Amino acid sequence: MTATGSAAGTPAGPAGGFPYRLIATDLDGTLLRSDDSISQRTREALAAATAAGVAHIVVTGRAVPWTRHILDDLGYNGLAVCGQGAQVYHAGEHRLLTSVTLDRQLAGVALAKIEAETGPLYLAASRDGLDGDVLVGPGYAVTGDLPAVPFTDASDVWSAPLNKIYIQHPTLSDDELAEAARRTAGGFVTVTMAGAGIVELLPLGLSKATGLSLAARRLGLKAADTIAFGDMPNDVPMFGWAARGVAMANAHDELKAVADEVTSSNDEDGIAVVLERLAS
Numbered sequence: 001m002t003a004t005g006s007a008a009g010t011p012a013g014p015a016g017g018f019p020y021r022l023i024a025t026d027l028d029g030t031l032l033r034s035d036d037s038i039s040q041r042t043r044e045a046l047a048a049a050t051a052a053g054v055a056h057i058v059v060t061g062r063a064v065p066w067t068r069h070i071l072d073d074l075g076y077n078g079l080a081v082c083g084q085g086a087q088v089y090h091a092g093e094h095r096l097l098t099s100v101t102l103d104r105q106l107a108g109v110a111l112a113k114i115e116a117e118t119g120p121l122y123l124a125a126s127r128d129g130l131d132g133d134v135l136v137g138p139g140y141a142v143t144g145d146l147p148a149v150p151f152t153d154a155s156d157v158w159s160a161p162l163n164k165i166y167i168q169h170p171t172l173s174d175d176e177l178a179e180a181a182r183r184t185a186g187g188f189v190t191v192t193m194a195g196a197g198i199v200e201l202l203p204l205g206l207s208k209a210t211g212l213s214l215a216a217r218r219l220g221l222k223a224a225d226t227i228a229f230g231d232m233p234n235d236v237p238m239f240g241w242a243a244r245g246v247a248m249a250n251a252h253d254e255l256k257a258v259a260d261e262v263t264s265s266n267d268e269d270g271i272a273v274v275l276e277r278l279a280s
Contacts, residue, residue, distance in 0.1 A: 016280055017038065018052055021225035024212055024238060024269060027060035027070065028195060028226075030248055031233035033267050036144075045272035048279060055219050057081060059208050061194035061234050062097060062106070063126045063163050064089050066134065066146055079218065083126065084164040084192060084202050084234055085211030088218070094130070098214060101128050101161040102189070102203050108158070110185035110201055111165065118185045119175065124148070124166035125174045132163070140168055143197050165189075165201040172198055178233075192234040200234075205239035227278075228256060229263075229271050246274055 003149060021044070025031040029040060050056055057166060060067055063083040068091070073082060077092030088098040115121055122139035126132060135157055136148040151157065157165075169177045178199045181191040190202040210215035228235070231251040238244025239258050247259035248270045254263055263270035 018049060018054055020214075020227040020243065020278070021054055022216055022219070022221045022227070023049060023056045024059050024099045024226055024228040024242060024277070025056065026230040026232070026235055026238075027058055027062060027067070029250060029266050030229050031058065031071075031266070031271060033213075036070070037233075039269055039272070041269045042272045045269075045275040045279075049275055055221060056148045057212065057215050057219075059085075059212050059230075059238060060229070061130060061192075061198070061200070061208075061232075063087065063134070064130055065132055068094070068130075079215045080122035080272055081208060081211035081215050083211075084152075084200065085192065085206050086163045086203065088211055088215050089212065096130050097218075098211075099128055100163070100203050100206055100210075102164060102201070104158050104162060105163055106188045106204070107162070107201055110188040113165075113188070114167070114181045115253055118169055118172060118180050121171075122130070123154075123157065124169040125242065126163045126166070128161040128163050132160075139170070141197055144194060167199050194232055194234040208234060209237035212238055213241060227274075229274075231266065246270075 006061045020033050033039060040249045040251045043212055046056055060079040061084045064087055067080060067082050071091040080089045080091050082089050086100040087096060089096055106131050123137040124140045125135045133149045135151045136142055137151055142148050178191055190204055190206050223241050224243050226242040227244045228238045229246045230238060231248045233252055233254045236258055246263050247256045249262060250263040263274050
């Protein structure tokens with residue numbers, strides 16, 4: 001996939017008949033199939049678009065340490081928006097261009113308010129930086145085979161700058177937990193759901209749209225140039241920013257409700273289906 005990703009600071013060239021100059025893709029459940037691979041068809045569709053001068057930006061909820069190895073394996077050399085918009089990362093240079101951190105005092109207040117409503121939560125936290133650890137507390141279930149550092153002393157969570165806090169609950173569903181968190185703590189943090197078992201507390205006002213707009217500006221591009229692909233509620237702001245939002249067939253109903261189009265699933269080349277049609 002060496003063709004995907006434009007170099008930082010290099011505007012996309014003429015895109016021929018393709019109607020957009022920027023393709024923004026979520027990672028899990030969207031660009032990646034269920035086995036964390038990208039199909040040959042999707043690789044070829046993205047390569048054809050970038051060869052025509054269209055930029056491609058990966059926009060993921062994963063922080064850089066949980067994203068970098070995937071981008072390296074793909075040969076992706078462009079910009080990536082990581083950490084739900086908190087980080088703009090130059091994959092080719094392995095360099096963090098921008099980073100937004102969570103106000104730890106506000107996050108502590110938010111957690112206290114949520115737990116007053118729901119009872120005790122299981123916690124994890126993503127530390128800032130290129131090599132920031134993900135700290136995981138007792139009871140918290142990490143999705144997939146991702147590196148994490150266990151903690152037992154809650155004070156460890158607050159000892160260094162953070163991008164986000166992850167929360168889980170022993171009995172509430174993800175939707176119920178996210179709704180309770182927004183209702184009780186929405187004035188202190190942004191609450192989003194990024195996948196199964198992944199409810200997050202972010203810096204207030206932060207979203208994928210925040211990071212994508214910054215990355216696009218570096219390429220001389222804007223919302224009107226952009227088609228975005230996603231699958232979860234954390235992609236809603238990105239769809240609101242982009243000219244066109246395409247939800248995968250496997251997407252959460254909340255995202256499908258605001259999408260301009262629903263394509264095939266991530267396991268059925270949903271991105272390629274749309275890009276091939278637009279290029280024809």
